[in-house]
Amino acid sequence: MESMSSLFIVGIAFQIWMVVDCIKRKESFFWIAVILLFGPIGAIVYLVGVKLAGVKVRAKLNFKPNGSARNAEIDRLEELVKLHGKAFHHKELGLKYLYAGDLSNAELHLSQAVEKDEELLDAHYALSKSLYGQGKYLESAHALEVLTAKDKKYDYGNALLGLAESYRMAGMEDKAMEAYKAVVASYSFFKAYHEYAMLLKKAGRLEEALKMMENINTNAEALPEYKYQKEKIWIDSAQKFIKRYGTR
Numbered sequence: 001m002e003s004m005s006s007l008f009i010v011g012i013a014f015q016i017w018m019v020v021d022c023i024k025r026k027e028s029f030f031w032i033a034v035i036l037l038f039g040p041i042g043a044i045v046y047l048v049g050v051k052l053a054g055v056k057v058r059a060k061l062n063f064k065p066n067g068s069a070r071n072a073e074i075d076r077l078e079e080l081v082k083l084h085g086k087a088f089h090h091k092e093l094g095l096k097y098l099y100a101g102d103l104s105n106a107e108l109h110l111s112q113a114v115e116k117d118e119e120l121l122d123a124h125y126a127l128s129k130s131l132y133g134q135g136k137y138l139e140s141a142h143a144l145e146v147l148t149a150k151d152k153k154y155d156y157g158n159a160l161l162g163l164a165e166s167y168r169m170a171g172m173e174d175k176a177m178e179a180y181k182a183v184v185a186s187y188s189f190f191k192a193y194h195e196y197a198m199l200l201k202k203a204g205r206l207e208e209a210l211k212m213m214e215n216i217n218t219n220a221e222a223l224p225e226y227k228y229q230k231e232k233i234w235i236d237s238a239q240k241f242i243k244r245y246g247t248r
Contacts, residue, residue, distance in 0.1 A: 087116035106130040141166035190234035
């Protein structure tokens with residue numbers, strides 16, 4: 001009786017594992033139904049028919065005589081994209097290319113990922129980085145507009161900061177100021193304070209610019225040494241700005 005109970009628990013755990021894997025891969029709901037309706041047998045069918053298909057591809061490619069582990073992983077994902085064309089596979093491949101510095105291929109696959117599934121927020125974020133890195137600032141801003149419309153706090157505010165930066169680099173200064181304003185209202189990013197201040201000064205709003213720079217000075221006092229050194233470029237620039245314009 002005890003062994004039967006153990007087998008039942010193992011079977012349930014195996015089903016849950018396969019359902020979670022199915023959801024992560026963005027597979028058809030058909031497979032979830034198969035796993036739930038047919039129990040462990042359905043889970044085994046999914047394991048062999050879907051999950052292990054990628055393992056076989058990886059095993060085959062990893063035996064290439066001169067292929068690095070990274071290249072083998074990219075080759076594996078390329079094969080999965082050809083076989084299944086899932087948004088998840090495009091995203092994973094795009095991320096691999098992004099980390100490898102191949103921004104063009106990263107853009108290609110991340111664009112496919114968000115086109116197939118616009119809820120993949122990490123794909124939108126990575127796409128914006130691949131575009132920004134290529135100097136496609138307007139396109140980067142568009143990717144971040146979609147992302148921040150869904151989650152303004154994504155990556156602890158860094159996505160919103162990226163939107164402001166993309167606008168600024170694209171020459172869209174009014175939109176950049178709006179975005180920086182939203183950033184500094186919720187986060188203490190020294191770069192955001194600084195770049196917002198510079199745009200405010202350019203727009204003839206010197207008093208507001210000085211307040212932004214003073215925020216950098218005030219917050220810098222509480223920073224630990226390692227953090228101070230990291231932010232030093234903005235702190236030094238803010239102090240020079242205040243010295244130059246704050247005595248008028």
